[in-house]
Every structure is written in structure tokens, then in C-alpha cells.
Amino acid sequence: MFLKEEYITRREKLKKLMTHGLIIFFGNEESSINFKDNHYPFRQDSTFLYFFGLNEPGLIATIDLDTNDEIIFGDNLSIDDIVFTGPVESIEEQAHNVGVSQISPSLGINGYVAEAIAKGKQIHFISPYRPDHVLKLASILNVSTTEVRDKESVELIKAIVKLRSIKSSEEIKEIEKAVNTTVNMQYKAMEMATEGLTEANLYGAVQDVALANGNSTSFPTIMTINGQILHNHYRGNTLKKGDMVLCDCGAETYSCYAGDLTRTFPVDTKFTHKQKEIYDIVYDSYITAVNLLKPGQLFKNIHLASCKKITEGLMALGIMKGDVDKAVELGAHTVFFQCGLGHMLGLDVHDMENLGEQYVGYTDTLKQSTAFGFKSLRLGKVLEEGMVLTVEPGIYFIPELIALRKSENMYMEFIDYEVLEHYKDFGGIRIEDDFLITKDGYRKLGNRLPTTSNEIEEFRKHKVRF
Amino acid sequence: MFLKEEYITRREKLKKLMTHGLIIFFGNEESSINFKDNHYPFRQDSTFLYFFGLNEPGLIATIDLDTNDEIIFGDNLSIDDIVFTGPVESIEEQAHNVGVSQISPSLGINGYVAEAIAKGKQIHFISPYRPDHVLKLASILNVSTTEVRDKESVELIKAIVKLRSIKSSEEIKEIEKAVNTTVNMQYKAMEMATEGLTEANLYGAVQDVALANGNSTSFPTIMTINGQILHNHYRGNTLKKGDMVLCDCGAETYSCYAGDLTRTFPVDTKFTHKQKEIYDIVYDSYITAVNLLKPGQLFKNIHLASCKKITEGLMALGIMKGDVDKAVELGAHTVFFQCGLGHMLGLDVHDMENLGEQYVGYTDTLKQSTAFGFKSLRLGKVLEEGMVLTVEPGIYFIPELIALRKSENMYMEFIDYEVLEHYKDFGGIRIEDDFLITKDGYRKLGNRLPTTSNEIEEFRKHKVRF
Numbered sequence: 049m050f051l052k053e054e055y056i057t058r059r060e061k062l063k064k065l066m067t068h069g070l071i072i073f074f075g076n077e078e079s080s081i082n083f084k085d086n087h088y089p090f091r092q093d094s095t096f097l098y099f100f101g102l103n104e105p106g107l108i109a110t111i112d113l114d115t116n117d118e119i120i121f122g123d124n125l126s127i128d129d130i131v132f133t134g135p136v137e138s139i140e141e142q143a144h145n146v147g148v149s150q151i152s153p154s155l156g157i158n159g160y161v162a163e164a165i166a167k168g169k170q171i172h173f174i175s176p177y178r179p180d181h182v183l184k185l186a187s188i189l190n191v192s193t194t195e196v197r198d199k200e201s202v203e204l205i206k207a208i209v210k211l212r213s214i215k216s217s218e219e220i221k222e223i224e225k226a227v228n229t230t231v232n233m234q235y236k237a238m239e240m241a242t243e244g245l246t247e248a249n250l251y252g253a254v255q256d257v258a259l260a261n262g263n264s265t266s267f268p269t270i271m272t273i274n275g276q277i278l279h280n281h282y283r284g285n286t287l288k289k290g291d292m293v294l295c296d297c298g299a300e301t302y303s304c305y306a307g308d309l310t311r312t313f314p315v316d317t318k319f320t321h322k323q324k325e326i327y328d329i330v331y332d333s334y335i336t337a338v339n340l341l342k343p344g345q346l347f348k349n350i351h352l353a354s355c356k357k358i359t360e361g362l363m364a365l366g367i368m369k370g371d372v373d374k375a376v377e378l379g380a381h382t383v384f385f386q387c388g389l390g391h392m393l394g395l396d397v398h399d400m401e402n403l404g405e406q407y408v409g410y411t412d413t414l415k416q417s418t419a420f421g422f423k424s425l426r427l428g429k430v431l432e433e434g435m436v437l438t439v440e441p442g443i444y445f446i447p448e449l450i451a452l453r454k455s456e457n458m459y460m461e462f463i464d465y466e467v468l469e470h471y472k473d474f475g476g477i478r479i480e481d482d483f484l485i486t487k488d489g490y491r492k493l494g495n496r497l498p499t500t501s502n503e504i505e506e507f508r509k510h511k512v513r514f
Numbered sequence: 515m516f517l518k519e520e521y522i523t524r525r526e527k528l529k530k531l532m533t534h535g536l537i538i539f540f541g542n543e544e545s546s547i548n549f550k551d552n553h554y555p556f557r558q559d560s561t562f563l564y565f566f567g568l569n570e571p572g573l574i575a576t577i578d579l580d581t582n583d584e585i586i587f588g589d590n591l592s593i594d595d596i597v598f599t600g601p602v603e604s605i606e607e608q609a610h611n612v613g614v615s616q617i618s619p620s621l622g623i624n625g626y627v628a629e630a631i632a633k634g635k636q637i638h639f640i641s642p643y644r645p646d647h648v649l650k651l652a653s654i655l656n657v658s659t660t661e662v663r664d665k666e667s668v669e670l671i672k673a674i675v676k677l678r679s680i681k682s683s684e685e686i687k688e689i690e691k692a693v694n695t696t697v698n699m700q701y702k703a704m705e706m707a708t709e710g711l712t713e714a715n716l717y718g719a720v721q722d723v724a725l726a727n728g729n730s731t732s733f734p735t736i737m738t739i740n741g742q743i744l745h746n747h748y749r750g751n752t753l754k755k756g757d758m759v760l761c762d763c764g765a766e767t768y769s770c771y772a773g774d775l776t777r778t779f780p781v782d783t784k785f786t787h788k789q790k791e792i793y794d795i796v797y798d799s800y801i802t803a804v805n806l807l808k809p810g811q812l813f814k815n816i817h818l819a820s821c822k823k824i825t826e827g828l829m830a831l832g833i834m835k836g837d838v839d840k841a842v843e844l845g846a847h848t849v850f851f852q853c854g855l856g857h858m859l860g861l862d863v864h865d866m867e868n869l870g871e872q873y874v875g876y877t878d879t880l881k882q883s884t885a886f887g888f889k890s891l892r893l894g895k896v897l898e899e900g901m902v903l904t905v906e907p908g909i910y911f912i913p914e915l916i917a918l919r920k921s922e923n924m925y926m927e928f929i930d931y932e933v934l935e936h937y938k939d940f941g942g943i944r945i946e947d948d949f950l951i952t953k954d955g956y957r958k959l960g961n962r963l964p965t966t967s968n969e970i971e972e973f974r975k976h977k978v979r980f
Contacts, residue, residue, distance in 0.1 A: 079545055081557045082861075083868035084643045086733050088554040089747075091547045128886070130914050131852045134743035177550045179645040183659055193649055193659060252726035260718035267552050277600035281555075284768075302750075386597045395548075402549035420594070448596050 049101045049145070049303065050218055056147040058099050058211065059111060059118065065207035068113050069170030072161065072188070073099060074181050075107035089264055094395035095174060095208055095403075097304055101146045104136065108157050109148070114169070119150040121157045161188050172201035174208070177402045205403045212400055213392065213408070214434035220484060220493075222305035223393065223436055226266065227482050227494030229299035230307030233257045234497055237271065237295045238313050238504075239511050247271050247283035250293065258299045266298035266306030266397040275312055275476030276444040278387060291315045292323060292475055298397050306397040308438050310480035311497065317509045319501055326443055327477050327501045329361030333441040334479045334499075337389055341431065341439070341483055341490035348414070348428035351389040354441045355381045359462075362443070366467045380462035382421025383453050384445070390438040391426040393482055398426060399436075431485045436493070440480030445471050515567045515611070515769065516684055522613040524565050524677065525577060525584065531673035534579050535636030538627065538654070539565060540647050541573035555730055560861035561640060561674055561869075563770055567612045570602065574623050575614070580635070585616040587623045627654050638667035640674070643868045671869045678866055679858065679874070680900035686950060686959075688771035689859065689902055692732065693948050693960030695765035696773030699723045700963055703737065703761045704779050704970075705977050713737050713749035716759065724765045732764035732772030732863040741778055741942030742910040744853060757781045758789060758941055764863050772863040774904050776946035777963065783975040785967055792909055793943050793967045795827030799907040800945045800965075803855055807897065807905070807949055807956035814880070814894035817855035820907045821847045825928075828909070832933045846928035848887025849919050850911070856904040857892040859948055864892060865902075897951045902959070906946030911937050 062071075075096040078087040092103045100109050100120065108121040120143040125136055139151045152160070161171060171189065175197050176182050186193040215223065233254045240253055251271040258265045272280040273287060275294030287293065293315060298308040312327070314320070319327055337354040359381045362368040367384075368375060375381060392399035392408060400408045409427035410416045417423060427437060450472060454465050482493045496514040498507040507513075528537075541562040544553040558569045566575045566586065574587040586609040591602055605617050618626070627637060637655065641663050642648050652659040681689065699720045706719055717737040724731045738746040739753060741760030753759065759781060764774040778793070780786070785793055803820040825847045828834040833850075834841060841847060858865035858874060866874045875893035876882045883889060893903060916938060920931050948959045962980040964973040973979075 079547075079554065080643050081545075081554075081733075082560050082643075083864060083866075085867070086863065088545065088547075089734060094548050127915060127918055131910075131912060132743070132745040134740065134746055134748070135914055177546050177548075179649055183645055183648060186659070193652070246726070249726045252722035252724070255725055256718035256722040258718070259721055260712070260715045267547075268555060274600065277598070279598040280600055282600070397552065398549060400549075401551070444597075446597060448601055449593060452593055 052147045055101050066113055069172050070164045071111045071172040073109040077180050078105045102142050118148045120148050121152045121154050123154050158188055172204040175200035205407050209407050215436050222301050222303050224493045226299045226301045226305045226307035229261045230309045231495045231497050233297050234311050241293050245287050247285050251283050263300040263302050266300040270296040276446045287315045289316055308397050310478045312477040313504050318505050324501050330443050330477045330479055333357035337439045343431055343433045345431050354389050358385050368462055370462045375462040379421055380459040384443050386421050388425030390440055393436045433487050435485040438482055442478030444476035445474040447472050518613045521567050532579055535638050536630045537577045537638040539575040543646050544571045568608050584614045586614050587618045587620050589620050624654055638670040641666035671873050675873050681902050688767050688769050690959045692765045692767045692771045692773035695727045696775045697961045697963050699763050700777050707759050711753050713751050717749050729766045729768050732766040736762040742912045753781045755782055770861055774863050776944045778943040779970050784971050790967050796909050796943045796945055799823035803905045809897055809899045811897050820855050824851050834928050836928045841928040845887055846925040850909050852887050854891030856906055859902045899953050901951045904948055908944030910942035911940040913938050
């Protein structure tokens with residue numbers, strides 16, 4: 049948690065960006081696994097954390113833009129609870145810690161909002177991503193559960209995005225802490241990987257590093273010898289010579305800031321010749337993108353520059369052919385690079401994704417594409433100083449996708465499906481790092497990790513950390 | 515997953531226990547952490563797993579008791595999904611694997627149920643513990659979200675409890691696998707613990723063992739130097755000489771069966787004299803309870819026998835006083851042992867808790883008490899061959915509870931609050947093992963772990979596993 053003053057300042061800035069009405073912020077509830085009282089690790093809503101900092105379940109906060117009233121709604125624990133949870137600060141103390149002086153029992157929220165509605169106040173809230181919030185909102189607003197999502201406040205969303213997009217120095221410190229734990233997670237996997245271990249063995253060890261040094265992971269770790277499956281969560285395979293391991297993982301600090309890094313490395317101490325060729329294309333694409341990072345650049349253009357590098361590289365290998373610019377314009381590269389170059393990073397690993405990518409990564413005039421390969425580009429807009437984002441190009445040979453595109457006779461002008469046949473079982477490679485946009489360019493966050501194919505091989509041979 | 519025949523047999527048994535109507539089984543959905551597509555590790559609903567075995571999100575199954583129709587509702591993945599998830603078996607193949615021949619797209623469920631309602635069929639379902647199921651049920655049954663819970667089928671619940679309470683030999687093998695991984699988690703913590711490490715360090719290492727050998731943990735691991743907090747999830751404390759560590763953890767196998775064990779051990783190689791005295795009382799209570807395990811015994815009586823042992827022991831130390839039987843009858847021991855002796859174990863760590871403890875642990879004539887210290891006794895009824903359950907007595911010195919009871923002048927006849935003053939900061943001790951009820955008694959599940967205070971000290975000194 050930051051100092052009380054930080055939260056007060058954030059709320060003041062929010063109020064200045066908005067006009068009238070009552071804002072409701074829903075803190076998260078516990079989330080049940082297989083019965084009510086068996087809970088997944090609690091994760092507070094990030095916007096609630098940003099403005100109110102409190103990391104306990106079951107809280108709601110309101111800001112009345114007209115009267116300036118700020119209230120935290122929540123219930124103190126009974127002795128029956130305390131036996132299980134231990135002593136917890138009272139709601140009053142918790143509210144005081146973040147500069148809020150008014151509190152109310154949870155049940156008060158319905159009457160309070162009803163009164164505001166009766167007075168004709170606009171009610172501002174962000175669209176819920178958890179079903180319990182849909183139920184709560186329907187009850188509080190007295191509308192059906194299907195109507196809830198239509199009533200989100202775009203004014204509120206835009207104000208939150210404006211504030212959360214530019215990270216303060218305290219936030220950057222926290223993100224860098226998360227990245228550094230993530231660096232250690234990556235080192236752990238690269239140190240440990242050896243023939244005969246399973247993906248699950250590496251997965252467990254990497255989770256250990258995250259859990260021993262912070263809250264948790266910022267998303268479920270991807271630890272796979274099938275890197276071509278972008279969000280692969282199976283981990284039953286045994287590592288064998290010739291395989292590559294793709295490890296995409298992120299730590300979450302105690303203050304809930306996220307890291308997000310990917311490395312792909314051979315189970316042997318060296319890549320095969322074929323693996324190294326593809327790896328070096330991905331690295332080329334990565335470094336091209338990184339060198340373009342600076343305020344004023346359109347991230348969509350950086351994405352396209354990295355797509356072109358991938359296309360050029362695959363053309364050099366004979367997998368692709370024809371005109372690079374035209375190939376990328378028509379999306380031929382999406383047979384190999386199906387997703388976006390990167391996304392913002394902060395309290396969420398895809399920062400603010402719940403607020404809507406059209407507001408977070410795009411603008412009123414720059415719309416997100418719905419085309420295959422572009423719809424997963426979560427960030428397209430102009431970069432600004434203080435943004436934190438990932439750069440994560442990759443090349444993925446997905447047998448099902450290749451077969452589909454071939455059967456559709458797609459991209460015949462740009463893809464040599466016969467050459468491609470030799471890569472069908474290749475797998476996938478991704479390189480990902482986290483960057484802060486500075487006044488003149490960028491700063492890569494966190495301690496150094498092996499990144500080029502030579503550095504990776506060097507590390508796999510000698511296991512010496514930078 | 516078990517053989518297809520196992521699921522067919524289970525469903526046949528269920529049909530025989532019921533009469534008329536349509537049963538709906540809801541498989542679980544993905545559960546969002548901090549934005550829609552960031553998911554907690556998927557956990558299938560246990561009843562769905564028991565009867566249909568499929569471990570993918572978004573499935574619904576129905577059994578029409580009158581026509582014998584069994585249908586699985588679900589949707590095949592598109593290429594956009596497969597890029598992220600890799601190839602997944604079709605719904606048809608999945609259904610075939612568990613002996614179901616009819617399938618339907620997800621959207622079909624609303625019309626199918628509406629038709630059944632129109633025909634006057636009773637609709638059977640179990641009360642949802644996840645809010646997305648409340649939303650779904652309200653939509654399917656065309657009732658308000660607040661009405662959903664009132665409509666659960668007690669006939670269905672009782673039939674499920676009857677079947678799931680008695681474990682098959684295949685299930686027992688899976689539970690024992692979970693217990694054995696849990697044994698290794700316990701060994702890991704006891705091997706590793708040393709002055710200067712944090713609770714989080716041990717927590718991470720224990721998670722590693724669970725994740726490297728199965729699905730996950732069966733509940734969030736409790737790893738704490740404050741064992742008196744029954745479900746403590748804070749893990750920021752540094753271990754120091756004189757502390758005890760309470761580790762309560764359970765592995766979940768890939769087939770989703772649970773283990774659940776607790777050990778309490780000193781950070782030093784030896785307990786202090788005071789710690790050993792309390793430990794030995796808990797062990798006495800544990801072994802008394804274990805020796806009473808056999809078919810025909812009322813578990814509530816075993817709980818009371820263990821409470822009496824605790825009371826006797828605390829009387830010998832001068833913390834309690836007066837008549838043992840009367841003290842337990844009036845609940846004086848609940849100042850030190852606030853929870854139940856044990857619970858059933860299976861696909862859920864508190865097996866079937868979502869079906870309602872009154873149905874799982876009690877009967878129409880034996881009702882669950884609502885008194886403090888008894889309402890957490892999840893199991894009270896007569897033991898039967900094939901049940902699997904935990905035995906987990908403990909002594910917990912909870913400063914807030916002691917202060918409250920003293921201020922209320924409660925149990926003055928049975929508690930010497932002056933002597934108790936010297937134990938206020940003692941902490942808490944629990945010992946927990948998992949047992950199968952056999953024809954003549956019981957079998958302790960899993961490999962051997964140090965259990966007595968001498969065995970624990972021996973292990974902490976020499977770190978030699980049994």
C-alpha cells in the first residue's frame with residue numbers, strides 16, 4: 049500500500065476529470081473454487097486498489113462528485129470470523145489509512161444509491177467482469193442482470209484510463225520489483241530444465257519463486273514444450289533433447305503490480321540450426337520494435353514494423369515469398385504471428401483490460417481491428433511518457449492453422465506451403481520484455497536476462513546469471 | 515479420468531435412487547481474476563466430475579429420468595480459440611469417452627429445459643456456489659436470481675450424497691495418491707524450515723511439490739507461525755527460534771481428488787517444554803479419536819471423546835478445572851478447540867460441502883448444532899465402511915476469544931483465566947491425518963509422517979524420512 053496522500057491525490061484527479069453524479073467502485077469478493085468457503089487466492093479489483101488501496105474482500109466505495117462525499121461500505125468481522133482469519137483492522141481504521149472518513153455497513157449501499165437515483169444523479173460504474181458484481185449491480189440499481197452491462201459509464205472509464213495509463217514513480221518501482229522477481233523465475237526455469245524433467249517440474253519451481261517473494265503470479269504461468277499454443281496450460285510433457293521450452297510468466301508483488309516476461313530456450317545447451325534461425329528472426333523483430341519505443345510513436349506502427357521483420361526473415365528461409373509490405377498489409381504473416389506485439393502493464397498484466405481495449409489501447413479515431421491477427425493487438429495508440437508496456441513478438445507454427453489456411457488457398461502468393469511443411473512440427477518461439485516509455489525513448493525494466501540466442505546458449509551451458 | 519463404464523454405472527445408480535423429472539448438472543466456467551480473460555486455474559465442479567468425468571469449462575449435462583436421455587451441452591472450439599488453447603477433443607468425442615451419445619450446442623439448454631417444464635417435468639439441480647450458475651439458472655428456469663436457491667432438489671442432493679459418501683477402490687487409490695503427495699509437501703516444509711526463512715519461503719516450496727506432482731492444492735495452504743488463526747493466509751512472518759510452524763495443506767491429483775494433512779513443528783530441533791506439553795495433549799486427543807474409528811460409531815461422539823481428552827489435558831496443566839464431562843457438555847473446551855474434529859474427504863477437501871452439511875454430515879434426525887464450537891463440526895453422523903475422512907484435533911490460544919470469554923465471565927467454573935494468561939501468546943497446534951473406514955475399523959491413508967512429538971523432534975534433528 050502507498051501513503052494515504054497518494055490515494056487522496058488520485059481521487060482528486062479523478063474528480064477533476066469528471067462532472068456530476070455518483071461513482072460506485074466495487075471491490076472484489078472471495079471467489080469460490082469447488083464449494084463456497086474454498087476460495088481461490090483473493091485478488092482485489094485493480095481500479096479499487098488504485099483509488100482506495102484496501103486489499104480485503106467485500107468492500108464497496110463511492111464518490112459523490114457533487115457533494116464530494118467519499119464512503120467505504122463494509123462490515124467488521126465477528127468473533128466467529130476472527131477465529132478463522134485472525135484480527136483484522138476495523139473498516140474505520142482501513143478507511144482512515146487511505147484518507148476516507150465516512151464508512152457504512154455493506155447493506156447501506158442499496159439505500160444510498162436508491163436515494164441518489166431518486167435525486168436524479170447519474171450513477172457511474174465500470175462494467176463487471178465477475179458475475180457476483182452483475183448480481184450486486186442488478187440489485188443495487190434495481191434493473192435486470194442483462195441490463196447491467198449497458199449502463200457502464202464511458203466518462204468514468206475514460207477518466208480511469210487516463211490516470212492509470214501514466215505510471216507514477218512509486219508505481220514504476222513496484223512494477224520493477226515484479227519484473228525482477230519474474231527475472232528470477234525465468235532464471236530458475238533456465239537453470240533447472242533438463243532432459244527427463246516434466247513441464248510440471250519447472251512450473252512448480254517457478255511458482256515457488258513467485259510465491260516466496262510476493263503475492264502470486266500475475267497470470268497462470270505458461271511452461272510448455274509446445275510454444276506454438278499461445279496460452280498452453282497443459283504441463284504433463286517430459287522434456288527431451290531437441291525440445292525447446294517456452295516459459296511465459298509474471299510475478300505479482302504484495303501490492304499487486306505485475307511483471308510479464310517470456311524466454312524460449314533449448315533443453316540441450318544449444319539450439320538446433322533450424323531453431324536458431326527462427327529464434328534470430330524473432331529477436332530481430334523484438335529489437336526492431338524496442339528501438340522504435342518512444343513518446344509520439346503509434347504502437348500499431350511498431351507492431352507492423354515487427355511483423356515486417358518476421359516476414360522478411362521467413363522470406364529469407366523460403367517459407368514466405370513475394371513483397372514484404374504487401375504480405376503484411378494482407379495479413380499473410382498472421383499464419384505465423386497470430387497475436388499482438390504487446391500490451392500495457394501495471395496493476396493488471398493486461399493493464400485495465402476489464403475497462404475495454406477500445407478505451408485502453410485505442411482512441412475515438414483509432415479503432416481496434418477485428419481481423420484475425422490484429423484483434424489481439426491490445427495496444428495501438430500513440431505512446432506517452434510514463435506508459436509501461438510489453439514487447440513480445442513470436443513465431444508460431446500451429447499445425448491446425450496451417451492446414452486450415454492451406455485448405456482455404458489463402459496467401460498462396462506469400463506462403464510456400466511446401467517449404468512450410470518442413471516446419472509444421474517446429475513449435476513456437478516468443479521473446480518478451482517490459483518497458484517504461486521515458487521522455488526520450490524507453491527504459492527496459494528489471495535485471496538483465498539472456499535474450500539473444502548466443503546469450504541463451506551461453507547460459508544453458510554455464511548457468512551463470514548476469 | 516476413470517473408465518467410461520465407471521461413469522455409466524454411477525449414473526445408473528443415481529437414476530435408481532430417484533423417481534421422475536429432469537436433472538441438470540452444471541459444469542464450472544472459467545473464473546476471472548482481475549479481468550475476464552485472466553483466469554484462476556480451472557476447477558471443474560466435483561459432482562459434474564463424479565457423474566460425467568469431463569474436465570473442460572462450459573459444459574452442462576442433463577439426465578431425463580423418464581426417458582433415460584443423457585445429453586451433454588457444449589460448444590466446439592473455433593480456430594481463434596485453438597490458436598490459444600491448442601487442439602481439444604470435440605464435444606462428441608468427449609461425450610463418447612464417458613458413455614454419453616447425445617450432444618447439443620450450449621444454447622440448446624434453454625429450449626430443452628423450457629420444453630421439459632412445459633411438459634410438467636420436475637427440474638432437479640443442486641444449489642449453486644458460483645454466481646455465474648445463479649445467473650445461468652435464473653435464465654434457464656426463467657425465474658429471478660433470488661428465487662434460484664429455493665428451488666434446489668433435496669431428492670437429488672440426498673441421492674448424490676449417498677453415492678459419493680462411499681468411495682470405490684479406484685477413488686481410494688486416487689485419494690491415497692493425493693495424500694502421498696501431501697505427505698511429501700509436509701516433509702518438504704519440515705526439512706526446509708529454519709530461522710530466518712519466511713512463511714512464504716516454505717509456502718512456495720510446498721506449492722512446488724503439489725504443482726510438480728498433480729493438479730494443484732486442494733485448498734489454499736496454511737503455512738503460519740500463528741497456528742491459532744485457523745485459516746491464516748498471511749505469510750509474511752520470518753521464522754525465529756522458539757516459534758512453531760503449523761502447515762495445513764493438501765494436494766489435488768490430476769483427477770481432482772484431495773489430500774489434507776496438518777503438522778505442527780518447532781523452528782528449533784526441539785519443542786520447548788511448554789510446547790511439548792500442549793502438543794502431547796493434542797496427540798492424545800488425536801489418537802483417542804483415531805482408535806474409535808469404525809463403522810457404526812457416531813462421529814459426533816468421537817468428536818466429544820477428543821474434546822474430553824483436550825479438556826483432561828488442559829486440566830492437568832491447571833488451565834482448565836472442574837468436571838471434565840460437564841465442562842465439555844457446556845462447551846468450555848471451545849475456548850481452545852473451536853472447530854470440528856474432521857470432515858469427509860474426496861473430490862472436495864470438505865467433501866460435498868456445496869451440497870449442504872446437513873445432508874452430508876448429518877441426517878433427518880441428527881441435526882447439526884448451531885452452537886459456537888459445534889457448528890464447524892461438518893460431520894456428525896454414523897460412520898460407514900468406505901467413507902474417507904480427516905481427524906484433526908487442535909488446541910488454539912486465540913487472544914481475542916480468550917479476552918471476550920473472560921469479559922463475559924464465561925466458563926468461570928472450568929477455566930482458570932489467571933493460569934491461561936501465561937498461554938495467551940502460545941499460538942496453536944493441530945495434527946491431522948486422513949482415514950478410510952474399513953469393515954472392522956480404519957486404515958490410515960498415505961505414507962508415514964512423523965506424528966508424535968518425539969518423532970517430530972527426531973525428524974527436525976536428522977531430517978530422515980520414514
